Amino acid sequence: MAGQVHKPMSVALLLGVAWLVVIAQLLFENWANTALTLGDSDDAMRLVEVRALLDGRGWFDLHEPRIAPPTGFDTHWSRLIDGGLWLLLAMTRPFTDAAFAERLMRVVWPLLWLLPAMIGVTAMSWRLAGRHAAYAALLLLVVGLPAFQQFRPGRIDHHNVQIALALLVLAATVWADRKPWAAWAAGLLSGLAVAIGLEGAPFVAVAGTAFVARWIAGRTTAHAITAYAMALVASMTILFVAGTSPAFWLKPACDALAVNFLAAAWVGGIGLAVFALRFENAGAGARCAAVSAIGAIAIAAALMLEPRCLGGPFATLDPAVWPIWHSHVREIQSLVAISRQQWVVGATIAAYPLAALVAAAALARDADVRRDPAFAVIVVALVLAIAMTVAAIRTAPYAMWLCIPVIAAAALRLNTWFNFKSLASRVAVMILLAPAVVSAGAIVIADAAGAPPVAGRANAACFQSAGYGELARLPKGIVAADVDYGSFVLALTPHAVLAAPYHRLSAAIVGGHRVFASPPQHARDLLRTAGVSYVLMCGDRPPEGLSDAEHRNSLWNSLQENAVPDWLEAMPRSGALAVYRVRS
Secondary structure, X not given: OOOOOXXXXXHHHHHHHHHHHHHHHHHHHHOHHHHOEOOOHHHHHHHHHHXXXXXXXXXXXXXXOOEOOOOOEEOOOOHHHHHXXXXXXXXXXXXXXXXXXXXXXXXXXXXXXXXXHHHHHHHHHHHHXXXXXXXXXXXXXXXXXHHHHHHOOOOOOOHHHHHHHHHHHHHHHHHOOOOOHHHHHHHHHHHHHHHHOHHHHHHHHHHHHHHHHHHHOOOOOHHHHHHHHHHHHHHHHHHHHHXXXXXHOOOOOOOOOOHHHHHHHHHHHHHHHHHXXXXXXXXXXXXXXXXXHHHXXXXXXXXXXXXXXXXXXXXXXXXXXXXXXXXXXXXXXXXXXXXXXXXHHHHHHHHHHHHHHHHHHHHOOOHHHHHOHHHHHHXXXXXXXXXXXXXXXXXXXXXXXXXXXXXXXXXXXXXXXXXXXOHHHHHHHHHHOOHHHHHHHHHHHHHHOOOOOOOOOOOHHHHEHHHHHHHHOOOOOEEEOOHHHHXXXXXXXXOEEOOOOOHHHHHHHHHHHHHHHOOHHHHHHHHHHHOOOEEEEOOOOOOOOOOHHHHHHOHHHHHHOOOOOOOEEEOOOEOOEEEEEEOO
């Protein structure tokens, strides 16, 4: 009928469809593997914590006595994640056996958090370039597998939650100039993001800076900046009390929400709210001076409580741990270092962010886009994520997700520029700009340029759950193993471990390293002093930081060459794992 107005497609409905399509992809690729391995060390350790909570351990009791006994280990992870996993596991256990219930929990949890991450990206795309950009973002996500690295079934650590919350915080921030409730939402979500972990804190800082900048420039009201600031303070305070043992309320930390960060939030948030309401008609200069003074006092308050935090989250790490473990952790290596080792991996990580930077530059040619505060927030967050990825590749998923709103908006411009009319041609452009396609193109180019092949996970067989069966059947004791296997021993056996891969375990990591790096007779004394019952060997990766002579004379090399000392007794082998009992 002539003049008929077509109702636009529902973004919410399409979002639900896209989410289900992505879920189907991830299940198809990863379901079988969830029965074979627990994922990585953090996934295994999180499972240990959830089991303890389910078995009746107190909510505030984050002490793990099976790591570095007899002292044990107090983790800095948020109990909030454990609570969500516990609830999910408690819902499934009545309908199946314990093992399958755990597997369902490990599969469902990351897929649930995939939805808020997709909501955040879709909302940013809509705010940046309208409803059609939201459609484009959903299509990019359907072909966006490289962005879902932290949302694969089995991933129950905190990274997927942090990514989703960072995206929601930024989405609420860019909508706050049009939706008054978004300022409250941004503050509440920012507090939750910081309570879960500090990895997403830089993006929370971008959101806070955006609110302050808009207020200084007179583009938002005093009530909006007050709503954001007070919601942030309230959220952080409530979640700090809910997730931190009263015994640690006055103990500062650099790697988790603690009293020093809470003090900064109180000084900054309340100070900003009071000034904004009391001097609502102050000029831009006075507002800028007030923000600078309040910010300086807030930072000073945090550093007075723990000055070492000026050096970052790992400021309290024992320097001895860096050469033997920390500097070799893959996720904190720079993009340059990874590219030197595996050019294909470096190209895959860098390709989509580079495409997004080109897209942002193209969009910035439009004066209206340049003046849009939403564009500034998204691009600043994207550039920050890329810079952090160059420094340490653990931030690559953030960059991948933040690329999508910018590329979705640029793709619409591209369709207009080429005057594509048909739906098929428009969809084709979107698919060609999707993360999976761009990353695949980077791999092809890298291969053509003669890049070395991508290696699989080092010693992958050492992380297979079935391999720990024989060890689990031995009488309980303390196990000395490569630090990366510590969490798997905890999750898959009843034993304790000498060390696990967590930076608060500096002394234990150094002690575990010395066992394998020392000559056999010295290693025997170290093992007996620590009360170790079993030595676990797997794979061909030697202890880090050894000279050639130290390597030749080490216990690790003796066992690798099957020259087993007489004070060790080989146990029945299970898969790739070789276990030796320390004779009395």
